[in-house]
Amino acid sequence: MVYFLFTGPSATTLIYxxxxxxxxxxxxxxxSFVYYRKFLFHIDYKNEEFVLQEGVxxxxxxxxxxxxxxxxxxxxxxxxxxxxxNSLVVETAGSKQEEISIKAISxxxxxxxxxxxxxxKDQYSDELSDSEVTGEQTEDRLWTHELSFLTLLKIxxxxxxxxxxxxxxxxxxxxYNEIRTVSEExxxxxxxxxxxxxxxxxxxxxxxxIAVIVxxxxxxxxxxxxxxxxxxxxxxxxxxxxxxxxxxxxxxxxSLQPRRxxxxxxxxxxxxxxxxxxxxxxxxxxxxxxLQKSKIKIPGLDQATVAKVNSFLYTEKVSDFEETFTPDKLxxxxxxxxxxxxxxxxxxIVVWFDYIAFSTWLLAAGIYTLIAIIWQILMFKxxxxxxxxxxxFKKYGVWNKTTERLETxxxxxxxxxxxxxxxxxxxxxxxxxxxxxxxxxxxVNKNILPYINYMFYKxxxxxxxxx
Amino acid sequence: xxxFTNKTIDISSLPQFEEVDFQPISRKYLIKxxxxxGVLLCFVLIGWVxxxxxxxxxxxxxxxxxxIVLFFGFQFWNISRLQKNYGxxxxxxxxxxxRGYLVNKTTVVxxxxxxxxxxxxxxxxxMLGISTLKIFTAGxxxxxxxxxxxxxxxxxxxxxxxxxxxTANES
Numbered sequence: 059m060v061y062f063l064f065t066g067p068s069a070t071t072l073i074y075x076x077x078x079x080x081x082x083x084x085x086x087x088x089x090s091f092v093y094y095r096k097f098l099f100h101i102d103y104k105n106e107e108f109v110l111q112e113g114v115x116x117x118x119x120x121x122x123x124x125x126x127x128x129x130x131x132x133x134x135x136x137x138x139x140x141x142x143x144n145s146l147v148v149e150t151a152g153s154k155q156e157e158i159s160i161k162a163i164s165x166x167x168x169x170x171x172x173x174x175x176x177x178x179k180d181q182y183s184d185e186l187s188d189s190e191v192t193g194e195q196t197e198d199r200l201w202t203h204e205l206s207f208l209t210l211l212k213i214x215x216x217x218x219x220x221x222x223x224x225x226x227x228x229x230x231x232x233x234y235n236e237i238r239t240v241s242e243e244x245x246x247x248x249x250x251x252x253x254x255x256x257x258x259x260x261x262x263x264x265x266x267x268i269a270v271i272v273x274x275x276x277x278x279x280x281x282x283x284x285x286x287x288x289x290x291x292x293x294x295x296x297x298x299x300x301x302x303x304x305x306x307x308x309x310x311x312x313s314l315q316p317r318r319x320x321x322x323x324x325x326x327x328x329x330x331x332x333x334x335x336x337x338x339x340x341x342x343x344x345x346x347x348x349l350q351k352s353k354i355k356i357p358g359l360d361q362a363t364v365a366k367v368n369s370f371l372y373t374e375k376v377s378d379f380e381e382t383f384t385p386d387k388l389x390x391x392x393x394x395x396x397x398x399x400x401x402x403x404x405x406x407i408v409v410w411f412d413y414i415a416f417s418t419w420l421l422a423a424g425i426y427t428l429i430a431i432i433w434q435i436l437m438f439k440x441x442x443x444x445x446x447x448x449x450x451f452k453k454y455g456v457w458n459k460t461t462e463r464l465e466t467x468x469x470x471x472x473x474x475x476x477x478x479x480x481x482x483x484x485x486x487x488x489x490x491x492x493x494x495x496x497x498x499x500x501x502v503n504k505n506i507l508p509y510i511n512y513m514f515y516k517x518x519x520x521x522x523x524x525x
Numbered sequence: 526x527x528x529f530t531n532k533t534i535d536i537s538s539l540p541q542f543e544e545v546d547f548q549p550i551s552r553k554y555l556i557k558x559x560x561x562x563g564v565l566l567c568f569v570l571i572g573w574v575x576x577x578x579x580x581x582x583x584x585x586x587x588x589x590x591x592x593i594v595l596f597f598g599f600q601f602w603n604i605s606r607l608q609k610n611y612g613x614x615x616x617x618x619x620x621x622x623x624r625g626y627l628v629n630k631t632t633v634v635x636x637x638x639x640x641x642x643x644x645x646x647x648x649x650x651x652m653l654g655i656s657t658l659k660i661f662t663a664g665x666x667x668x669x670x671x672x673x674x675x676x677x678x679x680x681x682x683x684x685x686x687x688x689x690x691x692t693a694n695e696s
Contacts, residue, residue: 105688107641115651120643121684123691150640343663379536470664471634474543478627491664511539517635518618524638525663 089114099160101174108148108175110158120158124178126150132168144168148175203363205291209335213288213358214281216329229272233265288357295370302356312354316371318342318525320494322463324364325455334360338367341494343525353494372465377446381509386485389501390438397430443499445509448516450490452497466513467520468492474510493525540616542633547612547623553653554674555608560649562600569593603627613672615683620660622670632670636690638662644680645671656680660687 092114099110108127110120132144143162163171289306300314321341330336337357359367368374401423408419436456444451450469452462475487480501488506489498573593577586606626614621619635640661650656658680659671675683 102688105685106692107688113645116645116647117651118643118645119684120641121688122641123688125692126640470638470662471632471668471670473630473632473667475625476629478629489667491662491668493663493665496665496667507541507543508536508539511541512534512536514542514619514633514635515534515539518637521637 101171106178108158110160122148122150122158124175124181127175127179130172130175130179132163132172138162146171200297201295201366203293203359203366205288205358209358210284210288211281212333212335213330214284215277216327216333216335217280217284217357229269230265284357291356291358293356293359293363293367295366300367300370302354304356314340314342314354314371317523319371320464320468320492320525321497322368322371324461324463325458327458336361336364338364341492343493368463372449372463375448377448380444380446383443383445383499383502383506385438385441385499386483386501386503388480388483388485389441390434392501393434393438394431397434398427401427401430441499443502443506445506445513450497450513452499462497464490464492464497466516467522468524469513469517470524472510472513474507542616542619542621542631545614545616545621547614547621550608550611550613550672550674551655551676552608553655554611555604557649557653557655557674558604558608559601562597562604566593566597569597611672611674615686620670620687622672632668634660634662634668634670636687638664639687639691641691642684642687644677644684646677658683 093112096114096117097112099108101107102109102121105121105123106125107121107123110122112118127148127150130146130148132146134144138145141162143164146160146163146168148158286306288304291304292302294301294303298315302312302314319340320343323339323341325337325339326335335357336359337355338359340354340356342354404419404423408414408416433456437454440454440456440459442451442453444453448466450464450466452464454460470491470493473489473491475489476485477487480486484504485501486504486506487498487500488502488510489496570593573586573590576589603626607624610624610626610629612623618637619633620639621631621633623629623631640663642661643659645657645659646655647657654677655674656677657671657673658675660669662668
């Protein structure tokens with residue numbers, strides 16, 4: 059371009075550029091035309107689905123059964139207004155690819171198609187909701203749970219004191235290092251100064267006061283955070299849903315219906331358990347990119363309320379069987395090797411670059427290794443998968459203990475992995491896919507497979523709608 | 526409610542998904558994988574020849590060539606292994622799809638959890654006359670399956686059979 063600016067293009071270059079652009083334009087037009095001709099949709103009444111074909115080089119054929127259609131609507135942009143066409147959007151539940159949009163459809167046709175699709179869609183959803191009402195006649199014990207000021211304070215203090223401890227540790231180590239370097243440089247002056255100082259007890263107490271202030275600040279920040287997020291949290295059970303309201307700045311209101319709930323997590327740690335505080339997380343069915351958003355956190359529930367939430371969301375039955383599975387030692391070995399890689403890698407750094415003394419490194423690496431081994435062993439011991447007649451539970455966590463609960467019939471599909479090196483030990487990794495996220499369990503013995511088959515039996519013989 | 530029963534189920538007597546016979550996919554998919562890797566290999570070799578032409582550092586170039594040979598050798602070997610492990614099976618109430626050699630993976634999708642199915646064909650597929658059947662669920666990308674290397678009419682028949690099952694499930 060710069061070359062052209064200075065000399066001006068010659069006639070032949072101009073012609074070539076013009077020709078090139080012309081060819082490009084023709085190709086683009088041809089592509090658009092073929093794309094237009096190949097973009098076809100129709101309604102297949104026999105198979106009860108909406109079919110769309112598109113693509114020039116890669117042909118894609120999409121078929122959406124009537125009952126999977128969640129929403130149909132039309133919209134227009136300015137350009138579409140000028141051209142007097144509409145966009146027709148057909149939304150379905152599930153992953154990202156499942157949204158159809160027909161970009162340019164005439165008003166008349168759009169309305170026609172809209173009417174047809176809404177009609178067939180309603181027909182199916184009516185049938186579905188009818189069957190649900192009859193199926194869900196649970197007892198309607200109504201209750202309300204509110205978070206008091208004190209509970210919010212407790213949550214604030216107990217959730218993030220680790221951060222507080224880390225802050226204090228960081229504070230003291232920096233102070234210690236400062237003092238050491240300063241005292242080495244000016245040992246005489248300090249000696250004189252120290253003589254004038256009131257005494258060691260008082261200087262230690264100054265440190266203590268500062269430490270308390272730091273801890274207090276960190277707790278205060280967390281408490282403020284908790285207050286802003288969960289102020290005025292109210293959990294109310296109505297006849298067929300759980301109404302949740304919370305937040306100071308942005309007031310969130312959610313209505314939880316048992317049918318929509320895909321996954322339930324209950325999290326607590328020893329301190330919170332002692333204070334009778336449990337956090338409940340609920341995943342709802344939503345499209346993939348909104349998965350994060352659709353996880354609802356409700357902190358500060360006592361054990362009785364957690365039980366009430368559970369009994370509202372799930373119909374508890376006495377299960378005929380209860381099988382608990384634990385991972386194989388191979389998993390522990392694998393985790394240990396992975397977590398020890400940083401320690402081993404740091405050997406090279408110590409050997410090649412002379413940053414720190416070997417003894418200091420040995421101490422640091424030793425402490426790291428010890429903590430890593432203890433942590434991994436505890437983590438390994440905490441992993442448990444329990445299968446009952448209607449539910450699947452996964453328990454894990456060293457400090458924050460999590461229990462995940464999944465109703466078997468809400469599983470979308472199951473993947474079973476077997477790396478070559480598992481074959482001899484008869485092990486598999488299993489992933490349960492749900493509309494609210496995956497639950498995976500690694501290195502479990504193959505004798506779990508009959509239970510997986512049982513789950514398929516449960517899913518496939520159940521006509522209840524999963525959302 | 527008259528014909529409601531609640532028998533105890535003997536778990537070991539249920540049909541076992543791991544005992545199912547899998548159908549292999551078309552051998553043309555092997556050709557496609559090899560062609561794709563072959564084309565990539567050509568580009569990489571052209572790149573290497575250009576470097577050789579400019580005569581950069583002979584030792585490094587030999588090392589690079591060894592790397593290329595090793596990598597593509599592994600690729601072609603892996604492709605032939607993978608081809609043997611691709612397999613699918615239709616049961617009365619679900620579809621099974623198996624793939625992977627180093628890590629063998631089987632996904633089972635019950636028909637009443639399928640959102641929709643589609644057929645896609647890229648340029649290679651069109652040249653070789655094969656199709657890919659994609660099956661979508663609401664369980665995210667890990668739960669969706671796409672079976673490559675199917676004869677076009679088989680893919681179409683399967684898609685239609687699935688559609689039929691989907692609607693039959695609701696009634």
